[in-house]
Structure formats: structure tokens, C-alpha cells
Amino acid sequence: MASDSQTKATDRTAPQAGAQTGEVILRTEGLTKHYGGVHALVDCNFEIRKGEHVAIMGDNGAGKSTFVRQITAVEQRTSGKVWFDGRYVDFDGPLAAREAGIETVYQTLALADHLDVPDNLFLGREKVKVRLGPFSILDYKAMREATMRGLERTGVKIPNIRNTIENMSGGQRQCVAIARTATFHSKLTIMDEPTAALGVQETAQVENIIRTLKEAGEPLILISHNMRQVMDLCDRIVVWRRGRICANLRKEETDGQDVVAYITGAKTQPEYEAAG
């Protein structure tokens, strides 16, 4: 894999949809993932800037989740380069990606049922009060306070943060998962179909949190099949088809019908002709 570790993300150019402002927070070049003979991700050049909310759309099996797994290092990429926050990165696992500032919220929530809200938020990165050799005394008060601040930033109301997660509704759980991103002031949030399993009210609550992130200038990659949601919440839509990017569209220059044409293969932007 490439080792030009100091290359700046802003040094390079990639296909863009219209004029952009803000520094690049994440950029990929030629990102590729093969599972044996399955070419799940092929030569993907993608970028997102600080403050931008970008939707990733595509049919089932188009490669959207595979793309996320490569940039969050849940899997190791076959080839290609990734820059995050101004430096070349090759994370050795998801914890390293998270520590660098990439927070991911999955549809299937990675929450521990038997733990309360602060314990879930700080799982794997607990605040330590005192270290005594191999033992640590955790700073529960600081973690509870940080949790309250994170929830406040998202506007999420959890009656008692010391209740275990197992008794919460799907919407509350999803909000707790998203509150992580607010608690740790992540540099980039990725949400993979965050409302697919939620009801109408719970979906509205999650969408409000996404708007809060936008107002705070925090960048977001949103994977969603929900056109209304994408059009409401995102500045730009990048469409994947058969493992490749086939369109990069500014919201104000497209509409739902146009996006569907790219998703189904009826259209391909000329610069992505290889996507076929």
C-alpha cells in the first residue's frame, strides 16, 4: 500500500460537483476492495469537505457499505489511498479510525444492552481518574457530565442516562449512538442507513440531530435509500453502481428522478463512463 504519509489532502484534485468551499476532511483516490473474485469497490475517487453533508446512494449491492468499511478500517483495502484531516492514513483497525475522529453510526447499533448511556458512549475510551499500576479508577462523574453535554448538543431527551440501553426504544437507542459523535466532537460522522428501522417520529428525531450537526458545521456522510431524506438533509449526492461511482450531483442541480436514473444505470456522468 502507498506510503506517502505526509501528502496533504488538499494537494490533489478529484471530480467535484460544482464549486466547493472548506477544506477537504476526507479524500480517497483509487479506493478498491476485492473479495476474492468479487470486485465490490473499484477505483473510487471521493472527497468531502468540512461542513458538507454528502449522501451516498446506490442500489443494493452497489458497494456503499464496502466503501464505508474501507475508510473506517473495519476491513483492509485491496488498493488505493485515503487522506483524512490533511494526512495520508492507513488505519490498522476501526478503533484507530475512531480515535482519529471518524465516528460511524450503523443501522445495526453497536451498543451494549446491559450498559447505561455514559458507559455506552465511552466504551473502549473511558476517562481515567487515577492509574494504579495495571488498574485504573474511572472518572464516572466526568463521563456523565460529558454525556449530558453531548445529549444536549443533539437535543435528545433521555429521562435517565443511568438506565441500561436495553429498555430504550429504537429511536432513543439510535439517538444515543449518534450522541457519541457530539460527545467526542468527531471530525467526520458516517451514518449507514440510520433510520431504516425507525418509525416516523423516531426518524424525525434522528433527522433533527443531523440538522444540528449541519448547523454546527460538522461534516456527514449519509448512506440512505430514502430520497426525501437525502434531498432534505444533504448538499451533495454521490451515486455508486456496481462498485464504482457513477455520479456526483449537487442537490440544487438534480432531482429525485435524475438520481434514480443514475442509480438504475439509465444515466452515467461522462467523467465516470467506466462505471458503464
Ligand SMILES: Nc1ncnc2c1ncn2[C@@H]1O[C@H](COP(=O)(O)OP(=O)(O)OP(=O)(O)O)[C@@H](O)[C@H]1O
Ligand atoms: N465479505 C464479503 N465477501 C464477499 N462479497 C462481499 C462481502 N461484502 C460485500 N460483498 C459483495 O460486495 C458487493 C457490495 O456490497 P455492499 O454491502 O457494499 O453493497 P451496498 O451498496 O452497501 O448494499 P445494500 O444497500 O444492500 O446494503 C455485493 O456484491 C456484495 O455481495
